[in-house]
Amino acid sequence: DAGVIQSPRHEVTEMGQEVTLRCKPISGHNSLFWYRQTMMRGLELLIYFNNNVPIDDSGMPEDRFSAKMPNASFSTLKIQPSEPRDSAVYFCASSSWNRGPYGYTFGSGTRLTVV
Amino acid sequence: QQPVQSPQAVILREGEDAVINCSSSKALYSVHWYRQKHGEAPVFLMILLKGGEQKGHEKISASFNEKKQQSSLYLTASQLSYSGTYFCGTANAGNMLTFGGGTRLMVKP
Numbered sequence: 162d163a164g165v166i167q168s169p170r171h172e173v174t175e176m177g178q179e180v181t182l183r184c185k186p187i188s189g190h191n192s193l194f195w196y197r198q199t200m201m202r203g204l205e206l207l208i209y210f211n212n213n214v215p216i217d218d219s220g221m222p223e224d225r226f227s228a229k230m231p232n233a234s235f236s237t238l239k240i241q242p243s244e245p246r247d248s249a250v251y252f253c254a255s256s257s258w259n260r261g262p263y264g265y266t267f268g269s270g271t272r273l274t275v276v
Numbered sequence: 277q278q279p280v281q282s283p284q285a286v287i288l289r290e291g292e293d294a295v296i297n298c299s300s301s302k303a304l305y306s307v308h309w310y311r312q313k314h315g316e317a318p319v320f321l322m323i324l325l326k327g328g329e330q331k332g333h334e335k336i337s338a339s340f341n342e343k344k345q346q347s348s349l350y351l352t353a354s355q356l357s358y359s360g361t362y363f364c365g366t367a368n369a370g371n372m373l374t375f376g377g378g379t380r381l382m383v384k385p
Binding site: 192194196203204206209216217252256258261262263264265266267268269270 | 278306308310316317318319320321322323325329363365367370371372373374375376377378
């Protein structure tokens, strides 16, 4: 398996522009998570999907952020409009649940810089 | 609420041992441990479940005290490759993790 695949690896955009981050989870994993990592705030959970359904989006900072999972093999995180404070590394992770939880597999991340 | 990790940083010589602690103010269902090297993604090491089940890395051990809502990660006979930042992640139920602030570990020759 190729693991969790995220694209792009790096994104530099101007304030006010729309940004879309993409994630392909490991086949067979039924849970998908979007995290954001910064030096100041560490690893923050943004949203959690289970079987393609959003379960908890309480970590989404504000209405500028939205996430979708149209099928089991694809998810997007969109920021519109982007702001400099959104600059961070965004990780997608997937996991499975079979009579109990299993560990997360993280993608390589997308380093977002908003100027 | 975010679990609290201690120490924040530790420096070891090769072959020395280290313990990293993680504590939560809430009742825990599971505790995960991950290691992240600079510029890379976190990598899963171990999961400890309420009731005693453990799944994970053969060479790393950990404990989970459910009553105290604490977990400890034990790194023995450290190697240079152990260097990185260690994160604990806690779940109250299900599989949704809140991560601690991390512990930076540096192993020197």
